[in-house]
Amino acid sequence: MSGEDSSSIEASVRVVLDKYTGKWEKPYSTQNLKRLYYHGLNKNAAKKIKDAGIDEDSLKKYIDDFSDEDKEIIAKKIQATNDNDPLMKIDQISYYCVNWLSRLVEEAINGQQKKPTISSGYNEKNDISLTIREEGRIFEKTFNSIKEIKLPLQNSRMRAFALLPVKGIYSHKNLISLLRKNLARYVFSRKNRNECDDLEELTAEATTELREFVRKCNPQILLGELLVYIFLEHCEKAPKIFTRAEFFHKYGAIDKKSVFLRENDEGWQLIVGTPNLSTTLDQTILATLEECEKLKNQNEFGDGPYVAEKLQSSFLEDSYYPEQIKKIESIMFPSLRRKSLGVQVDSYGIFLGYQVDDFGNDEERVKQLLIQDADRAVKMINNFVTNHDMQRHSIYVYLLPFKNPKYESSRIIDKLVGC
Structure with missing residues (x-):
């Protein structure tokens, strides 16, 4: 030079x-x-x-x-x-x-x-940045993006993915590699990671934490949580605020939900992660949307946005630096002098893992099946949203088929953390 x-x-x-x-x-x-x-x-x-x-x-x-x-x-x-x-x-x-x-x-x-x-x-202590690690285009090596559909809701869309074969064979190899790189990032806050000098030790601790986490629930829940985290950060550039595993790590609570922050042209969104892995696509969609409706009702009838209730000051102080806390609070609870009222409703990040019986290793056939599934899912989601008055809530949906979600979840999580 x-x-x-x-x-x-x-x-x-x-x-x-x-x-x-x-x-x-x-x-x-x-x-x-x-x-x-x-x-x-x-x-x-x-x-x-x-x-x-x-x-x-x-x-x-x-x-x-x-x-x-x-x-x-x-x-x-x-x-x-x-x-x-x-x-x-x-x-x-x-x-x-x-x-x-x-x-x-x-x-x-x-x-x-x-x-x-x-x-x-x-100063990284002032920033709320993306946390996932995906060097070497590991995301693109793991997932084949099949179709993207804009949903008739504010800032909403659906994306259908399939696992890319490895050497022509249906495989979890790249998926496990992607998830393994991000275990500590999923479990621990930015502050916790910054204050740890030994990354290997932190990864080992994350593995132990997630092993305890999965014993309290099941491998399908953990795999869904990891994937909604990966998809929201990668596809929507929505950095995590906290994850379900972080709450478990700090308070032993197993039933909290992950929350992510997204900025668009109209302001800020706080996205609640609602993953689900089930047998059929229809069952998965219905169960997840019913969960979103429950959150919506809590939002509208007194509790306010999900994240406002969960962001207690003690949690923020443990997980964030002072400047980061100020930023989060300014988004959630802006000054009365500002025109914005802050985030009034939750948005939802929905990961849907479901079973496809006639899978095979034919990529073109998988693609056609997924396109059909995506079109059917859009109709179901639109009908549910209309019938349950959820039009104000943005929704980000990710479809991913498996041959056997329950069995594959157990295999994947066992290789990641042991069960």
């Missing part, structure tokens, strides 16, 4: 944009270039970049020409950003950087980008 390229933040950003695009016209001021660095790509900037004509080979060649010493520095920064993953080989740096930038552009255009982890004076 030349001295000119590294002379300042804005110069570095400008060079990257020059190399990444074919016709970048340098429309950004120094201040705007700094803003891109500190706050990440916004939708308008991403569109300008794409319209300028992306040239991935140009940026890759530029990075390949860096010295080995510069590449080693970049590799160490990538390792630190990715929670101390194994150090990347220097010949992989250019591929990683180009793919990472291309992904950021697409996520910004689609409104799905993660909050930036680089900031002027950034």
